Amino acid sequence: QITLKESGRTLVKPTQTLTLTCTFSGFSLSTSGVGVGWIRQPPGKALEWLALIYWNDDKRYSPSLKIRLTITKDTSKNQVVLTMTDMDPVDTATYYCAAHVGYSGYALFDYWGQGTLVTVSS
Amino acid sequence: QSVLTQPPSVSGAPGQRVTISCTGSSSNIGAGYDVHWYQQLPVTAPKLLIYGNSNRPSGVPDRFSGSKSGTSASLAITGLQAEDEADYYCQSYDSSLSGWVFGGGTKLTVL
Numbered sequence: 001q002i003t004l005k006e007s008g009r010t011l012v013k014p015t016q017t018l019t020l021t022c023t024f025s026g027f028s029l030s031t032s033g034v035g036v037g038w039i040r041q042p043p044g045k046a047l048e049w050l051a052l053i054y055w056n057d058d059k060r061y062s063p064s065l066k067i068r069l070t071i072t073k074d075t076s077k078n079q080v081v082l083t084m085t086d087m088d089p090v091d092t093a094t095y096y097c098a099a100h101v102g103y104s105g106y107a108l109f110d111y112w113g114q115g116t117l118v119t120v121s122s
Numbered sequence: 123q124s125v126l127t128q129p130p131s132v133s134g135a136p137g138q139r140v141t142i143s144c145t146g147s148s149s150n151i152g153a154g155y156d157v158h159w160y161q162q163l164p165v166t167a168p169k170l171l172i173y174g175n176s177n178r179p180s181g182v183p184d185r186f187s188g189s190k191s192g193t194s195a196s197l198a199i200t201g202l203q204a205e206d207e208a209d210y211y212c213q214s215y216d217s218s219l220s221g222w223v224f225g226g227g228t229k230l231t232v233l
Binding site: 037039046047052060061062063098103 | 124
């Protein structure tokens with residue numbers, strides 16, 4: 001059974017750095033083709049892809065947020081960490097961790113965490 | 123402003139058929155990248171509904187189907203049921219952005 005769970009501070013102040021951890025089980029991020037990414041969803045709004053890291057440490061970032069984002073992995077701990085600098089109230093959203101495990105050759109997310117609501121407020 | 127364009131809302135009565143469109147451009151759907159669809163029930167995480175334009179993951183009812191043509195894709199739901207009331211998102215890959223892109227989402231209301 002594959003599960004993913006997000007953790008981290010749920011309330012951050014403007015200008016602070018957000019650090020979110022995705023802890024997963026049921027698959028390995030050292031398996032060829034596997035990737036773990038982050039997607040966010042502001043309240044009442046659409047999904048927005050942020051970043052993704054592959055099994056081979058290839059990292060991809062949303063161009064509009066690239067300068068603020070860093071994604072890393074710890075394969076031994078089954079964790080992926082996302083940091084986002086200079087947080088602003090507009091960054092208030094539910095942040096999802098999601099994985100691409102199956103469906104080789106497709107750029108999709110077949111497993112999702114439950115999401116964590118991050119509020120940016122002073 | 124999402125890269126992929128979806129209608130904000132659609133509705134239908136139980137048993138009816140509805141379709142949801144997803145319009146992209148020459149750098150995503152039109153470039154040959156596959157379209158995937160997700161269903162997001164209220165207060166839950168998205169769930170993969172259709173992959174590779176028209177394929178259903180195991181467990182997804184055959185009432186759900188997808189298609190793609192040119193720079194657009196569509197999700198069709200037949201035999202609408204109350205439990206289908208949810209938000210639906212299309213997703214593809216964009217070569218200009220070198221990343222994953224989502225549609226703005228469509229809220230399906232079952233009347």
